[in-house]
Amino acid sequence: MLILMLCTTMVSAQKTTSTTKETIADKNGYIVFDGDKCPDFKVKMTDGSEIDISSLRGKVVMLQFTASWCGVCRKEMPFIERDIWQPHKDNPDFILLAIDRDEPLETVLKFAESTKITYPIGLDPGADIFAKFALRDAGITRNVLLDRDGRIIKRTRLYNETEFASLVEAINKELEKKQEE
Numbered sequence: 802m803l804i805l806m807l808c809t810t811m812v813s814a815q816k817t818t819s820t821t822k823e824t825i826a827d828k829n830g831y832i833v834f835d836g837d838k839c840p841d842f843k844v845k846m847t848d849g850s851e852i853d854i855s856s857l858r859g860k861v862v863m864l865q866f867t868a869s870w871c872g873v874c875r876k877e878m879p880f881i882e883r884d885i886w887q888p889h890k891d892n893p894d895f896i897l898l899a900i901d902r903d904e905p906l907e908t909v910l911k912f913a914e915s916t917k918i919t920y921p922i923g924l925d926p927g928a929d930i931f932a933k934f935a936l937r938d939a940g941i942t943r944n945v946l947l948d949r950d951g952r953i954i955k956r957t958r959l960y961n962e963t964e965f966a967s968l969v970e971a972i973n974k975e976l977e978k979k980q981e982e
Contacts, residue, residue, distance in 0.1 A: 829958040830939025839951045840933035844900060844923035847909055852898065852923065855951065860896050861969075861975045862947040866931055867922075868902040869912035874942040877960035878916045881944075884969050886920040894976060895922070901943055903928045905978075946971055949978075 826832050833840065839862075843853045854862070865881060867874040881897070888897040899922040901909045908922060913922055925931055934945060946955040946968065954973045957964050 807852060826936050826939070829943070829956070830935045831943075831956055831958075832936060833934050833945070833953055833956070835953050835956065837979065839945075839947050839953060842930045842933060843896065844925065844930060846921055846923045847913070848904060848938050849923075857896050857947075858951050859949050860894050861949060861972060862896045862951075863972060864934075864945040864947070865897070865899045866902060866925075866934070866941045866943045866945075867899050868904055868941055869908055869915075871941050873960050875916055877942050877965070878918050880960070880965060882916075882918045882920065884965075885972060886918070888978070889972070890920070892976065895972070898923055900925050900930055902931050946975070948975055 825840070839854055841853075841855055843851055845851050863885065865878075867878065878899075886897050890899070897920045899918070901912070901918060901922055902925050904912070904924075909922055909924060923930075928937060931937070931941075935943065940959075942959060944955075944957045945953055948954045949969050954975065955968060
């Protein structure tokens with residue numbers, strides 16, 4: 802009887818651990834971590850085109866999760882425009898994708914205009930893409946940087962000058978690396 806109870810307890814603990822493991826988040830609500838392969842997704846852009854994240858392998862990719870109602874996003878976006886997008890927008894090895902959390906196209910277009918950003922924005926109805934990276938109810942703004950193999954190499958949360966500078970540095974460093982052939 803004792804052996805049966807111990808075995809049942811162990812199986813129960815294993816199930817809890819494996820279930821819990823799928824939803825473990827860091828202090829910032831991320832459920833993906835540095836070194837992880839980027840979750841697969843397709844995003845519809847404001848121009849109507851669709852991008853499959855897996856098609857961007859071979860490029861350095863920055864994902865910015867944002868929304869018009871996010872004051873910190875509005876604060877950060879001009880810095881992304883100036884310090885990341887403008888220096889790298891013509892670099893064929895770099896992609897920057899903003900992913901707007903659960904807002905209609907008209908709102909997203911007005912948001913881009915009001916923040917004066919020119920980098921591409923995709924739509925995330927229901928925040929389903931966002932939920933592949935962070936707890937669904939976790940806040941934004943947040944950025945995820947991918948290397949050429951589609952692995953996460955940096956994650957940021959909110960806007961902090963030091964952390965943002967380290968993001969810019971990580972992008973520059975990654976772009977300097979030669980693509981393995």
